[in-house]
Amino acid sequence: MITQTIFTSRPLIAVLVSLLVIPVLLSCRSKNIRESWTFAAAALKFLIVVSMLPMILGGNEIRFTLFDVLPGLPIAFKVDSFGMLFALVSSFLWIITSAYSIGYMRTLNEHSQTRYYCYFALSLSATVGVAFSANLLTMYLFYEMLSLATYPLVTHHQDAEAKSSGRTYLFYILGASIALVLPAMLYIFAKTGTLEFASQGFMTGAFSKQTLLILVLMLVFGFAKAGIMPFHSWLPAAMVAPTPVSALLHAVAVVKVGAFCVARVITGVFGSDLLLSFNLNTVICTIASITIITASLIALSQDGLKRRLAFSTIGQLSYIVLGVALLSPHGLTGGILHIVMHAFGKITLFFCAGAIYVATGAKNVSELVGIGRRMPFTMVAFLIGALSVIGLPPCGGFISKWYLVLGTIEAGQPVFLAVLLISSLLNAAYFLPIVYKAFFCTDEEALFKKKVDEAPMWCLVPLCITASISVILFFLPQPFLRLAEMTVQSIIGG
Amino acid sequence: MVQHLPALLVVVPLLTALSVSALSWLAPRLCLPLTFGCLGFSLASSVGILMEVIASGPVVYTMGGWSSPIGIVYVIDYLSAPILVVVTAVALINLVASSKQIDRDFSDKKGTFYTLYILFVTGMVGIVATGDAFNLYVLLEIAALTGYSLIGLGQPRAPLSSLNYLFIGTIGASFYLLGVGYLYIATGSLNMADLARFIAMPEHSSSTMVMFAFIICMTGLFTKMGLFPLHGWLPNAYSHASPASSALLAPLTTKVMIYAMIRVCLYVFTPAYVFGTLQISNAIVWIAVAAIVVGSLLALTQKSLFKMLTYIVIAEVGYMVGGFFLGNRMGITGSALHIINDAAMTLCLFLAAGAITYRTKSDSFSDLKGIFKRMPFTMTAFTIGALAVIGIPPTCGFFSKWYLIIGGINAGHYGFAAALIFSSLVNAVLFFRIFEIAYFQSPGDSKDHHHHGHHRHKDKMVEAPLSMLIPLMITALSLIVLGIYTGDIVTHVIQAAIPGVIS
DSSP: OOEEEEEHHHHHHHHHHHHHHHHHHHHSHHHHHHHHHHHHHHHHHHHHHHHHHHHHHHTTTEEEEEEEEEEEEEEEEEOOOOHHHHHHHHHHHHHHHHHHHHHHHHHOOOOOOHHHHHHHHHHHHHHHHTBSSBBBHHHHHHHHHHHHHHHHHTTTOOOOHHHHHHHHHHHHHHHHHIIIIIHHHHHHHHSSOOOOTTTOOTTTTTOOOOHHHHHHHHHHHHHHGGOTTTSHHHHHGGGGGOHHHOOOOIIIIIIHHHHHHHIIIIIIOOHEEEHHHHHHHHHEEEEEHHHHHHHHHHHHHBBBHHHHHHHHHHHHHHHHHHHHHOOOOHHHHHHHHHHHHHHHHHHHHHHHHHHHHHHHHHOOOGGTHHHHHHHHHHHHHHHHHHOOOOOTTTTTHHHHHHHHHHHHHHTHHHHHHHHHHHHHHHHHHHHHHHHHHHHSOOTTTTOOOOOOOOOOHHHHHHHHHHHHHHHHHHHHHHHHHHHHHHHHHHHOOO | GGGHHHHHEEEHHHHHHHHHHHHHHOGGGGHHHHHHHHHHHHHHHHHHHHHHHHOOOOEEEGGGGOTTTTOOEEEEEHHHHHHEEEEEHHHHHHHHHHHHHHHHHHTHHHHHHHHHHHHHHHHHHHHHOOHHHHHHHHHHHHHHHHHHHHTTTTSTTTTHHHHHHHHHHHHHHHHHHHHHHHHHHHOOOOHHHHHHHHHHHHHHHHHHHHHHHHHHHHHHHHHHHTTTOOOTTTTHHHHHHOHHHHHHHHHHHHHHHHHHHHHHHTTTSOHHIHHHHHHHHHHHHHHHHHHHHHHHHHTOOOHHHHHHHHHHHHHHHHHHHHHHOOOOOOOOHHHHHHHHHHHHHHHHHHHHHHHHHHSSSOOOOGGGHHHHHHHHHHHHHHHHHHHHHHHHHHHHHHHHHHHHHHHHHHTTTTHHHHHHHHHHHHHHHHHHHHHHHHHHOOTSSSSSOSSOOOOOOOOOOOOOOOHHHHHHHHHHHHHHHHHHHHHHHHHIIHHHHHHHHHH
């Protein structure tokens, strides 16, 4: 198990890198210099995160306490295998998205680009902050920071639609965290005197079943970024944002922060033994299952491409929650791995949606008939992303889904197995027709000419990279699989 | 010199006020520098005393060498020292920030304004420093009378609001005086420490007269602090005054009154009497809950910035009164901490609102369109202030709310905890509604008729003058600094200020 605790300020630096680049971005006069700085910050952030990887893989844990903000309750960072996995994915994808942003934002000649890059950097600071939080207070701090930093990104267009979406966004995300997470956190602190995550949880025995159930529900729903129904409406609304925002934040960073927080709370606050002994994990699994099926059904009916992707994301996030809440070794591994696999698959799909919009202006599924003739690379990448999300080989999504399926059997919960299988069919039903219609249609049906005319390279290359990684992850799931297994080991105690 | 600092804190501004008054005839230009110097001295000595208190315990100063209980003593302990710093810092920061506003609003009465300004600060400092229950009344009236005048100098409707405030405020002060009178009849003393000794005796703690004295004292202080339902004077008084006055009065008056309430409860009537014998605290917490809910809801109905902020002040008064009357250590810590934090938050928001009205000449919501583009720095500070009021970490508002809610949970008073959460949510709505107007709409818009995508605002930046902006930025930054140093403030100062009998 954990052989050693290493004390270093590297997690703090990893968080601060993107924060410190903001004044630089604000002072840049030229676009190219500004984007170079974004790249520099993204690369540096990723390298710092990677530099901690060997220590984590060696079974160590990294800790850094900033200061005691309340007596006995510090703002503190802890890097363990779970946080490392999430930080790796989000900091790596920031680099790719920065490249994609250049293509998207410049081609569409968007306004206020400096503001856009600044809040993007701020969001990434908050994301990595959540990943490296050592206690619930620190996590809450970065969670709220992320909520506020993404608001100007969601409302980037500053029109009436953006305004109403921004309102929905804040209502759910900020509202749920203040109304549900904050009181639950305070209650737990008042009763236990600590908020420090422990691998077996820290609430053993002090609470009745009813109290625990209420706290579990408050925290699972309160982290509304996880999009568990009925707290999901903000995500389709947030699709009004520029596509790179939807891609990195609403397929990876923001939504997975939600799922990550829920997973952390389940394992680090309540602990598997406590939840299993009261059978509360089944409650969470049931809530997640309802979300999975409902979201997939709604996705079927969506014509807006990004909205369809959003509902798909809502369903897939609940896979993570379901897997973790099964609390069986394979279920946990699957849930945690799904953070990675879904990230690469879904970001590819969003990149494709954005590339299609940049090249043709099309936003709806019905406008995509025959698009494969014009944008073959994009649509092949779309197919790969779709396969990964559905969970078919040869894509990374297959591996996480495989573990999830094993997990349901292991936990003796055939109902949830059925949920996963039905959902996979529904996923196929809402993704594959898009790809099919894009390539296989008669000349009369086709809305596009046969001439290849792709989106700019800055858009195309990033989506090809993420699509390739989705495939590579099927063959080489390391180091993510190892990190997931290490996490499971520390939770189950094996 | 140093040992006389507690007296100088009151005497220096009192004499300066007279000199400023005289100078306004002889050399009007020197008024501002002199006022600035005086408040700078006050702040420096307050910080000095705070350091002294942290290093070696409370400072007791006997006026004129007459020892207590005959003479008047000034007691600067762990409770009063930080509040002194807050009072003098707010006064100094607002003086700098408002100097342009003062030039504009009071061009022919600057000397008068500065005199009243200093006298008001004198009263506030005295209330905080005094260890004598009657002396507190005198200083209360000094602060109140100058406060009425400062408000009355404002826009055309201000004199009426000020008169209204004067009527209610005078009744409040008289109630307090009456209470002190009863205490004097019952015990024969006016010195706080002496009174506390008497009240601890069984014959006094069971006396109806002492109970009546407590109730009437508290009613007086509740009126002065604007606790619902005694808040009627507050919104008009603070929103019709000149921003230069309201940014001084709003952060200080209610907070110093809450300090006086804490002082009188803990160090005159003693915790055992207030939280034990009287059995009244639960009812007062429910009144505070009502204050929080009503204040928040009324804030929602407002259509102008200053009015909205005044109703937030009313809700915040409920936070502190409720937290204190929970009667446990966490609640009182939260209440005392919130005096400091709320003073800083209110100052930040009022200064920002003042800077906006300085440029736009209006504070109604409809005139805030596109203000983010035109005044980005002011709005940044305003945003930080708003986040603090909502209670987002790491701003200071989060941490005082933290203690208050934990206090509520520990006391089993879930209604109070729920009211605080409710108020946070309402505050979020209040401020994001302003952000929407300030961010999405541009001044030319009659309605939302942007076409999708790439419109650019053509409006130019018209920031407030630097003399406003720099103090505003310092205040905004202090909200984060106070938040980060919450742990130190609580362990080194506030915990020592709360008597050990309270657990």
